[in-house]
Amino acid sequence: MGNSSAKWRLLSEGAVITRGSYLQGDVESRDALLGCAESVDQVWVSSVAATGGENHLTALVEQRWGLSPWYARTSARSGELVNSYTDPSRMGVDRWLAMLGARARSTDRLCVVDAGSALTIDLVSPDGAHEGGYIIPGVALMERALLLDTDRVRFDEDVDYALSPGRSTAEAVRHGVALAQVGSVATVLDSSGTRTPQLFFTGGAGDTLRKMLGRGGELVPDLVFEGLEVMARQAGL
Structure with a gap:
């Protein structure tokens, strides 16, 4: 929900x-x-x-x-997955469950990318410790911010998201938003240390982001559902 x-x-x-x-x-x-x-x-x-x-x-x-x-509610620990927040309840349960679903699929170091209304990026160590994460406005929120707070950024064209320089206002906005989304994930990966994490993508824009990033990774549309099932089983349901 x-x-x-x-x-x-x-x-x-x-x-x-x-x-x-x-x-x-x-x-x-x-x-x-x-x-x-x-x-x-x-x-x-x-x-x-x-x-x-x-x-x-x-x-x-x-x-x-x-x-x-x-x-389901975010907890300090779910199985081997350990929360980094001082107050675990402050973490959105969708992020927690996405990590839990990814952890059930792999015990490698993980980078979980959920591209929905917000873009969230979370890192999990091989022993299950949440290393921290990022919350960034998603594609629609970024675009809406430009349209709401600028008088001259307006367009009617429906153009695709891409990484090439835009040659119209519509392309400049959509391609700029795409660049920000892809650049955010790339920066996290590039600064994550010598052990490159295994990538998991979910969310409505997950597949588009994965393809534009071009670094592989697994698309799991039901990752939050999978984590929900894991947590329910851990609760004895």
């Missing part, structure tokens, strides 16, 4: 049966979520939404299936 919408998937014996998205207030997406199964055994949630959004979802689930959802 994000602040405005959510992604969901239905599992049966570990296999994904169906999936979808849910937007609070949208009847069609709500009905698709609640109609995905006649009964479910458990509902697990990763949420960075405000309390009101969580309460609304909880009420829907309780009314439809007669059970209360379990909400």
Whole structure:
């Protein structure tokens, strides 16, 4: 769950049966979520939404299936993964679960890149210690900042994100945003020391970013879901 919408998937014996998205207030997406199964055994949630959004979802689930959802929360430690924050609750649970999902796939040094509304980059050592991370405005936020705070940066063209110098205002903005996103990840990798971390990408812009960066890495669209499943199993669910 994000602040405005959510992604969901239905599992049966570990296999994904169906999936979808849910937007609070949208009847069609709500009905698709609640109609995905006649009964479910458990509902697990990763949420960075405000309390009101969580309460609304909880009420829907309780009314439809007669059970209360379990909400994952960032902790000081989950298995071998150790949080670097003094107050672990201050870290968004989506970042924590993405690292947990990546850690379940590899015990090498990791760099986890989640390219969504925000671009987050987190490093994890081979022994599971979170080395720290970065939170950067995502593509849409960067572009919106330019459009909101400048009078003459305006365009109607729909151009792709690329790294070549722009030859119009639209290209200059989109290519500049792409350069900032790619440059951020490249700088983290270049300054990460002699042991290059294994790269994992997730988020809506993850594949585009991975391709533009050109340094390999694995695209795992369901990385947060995978971490959610790991954490739920650790909790005995």
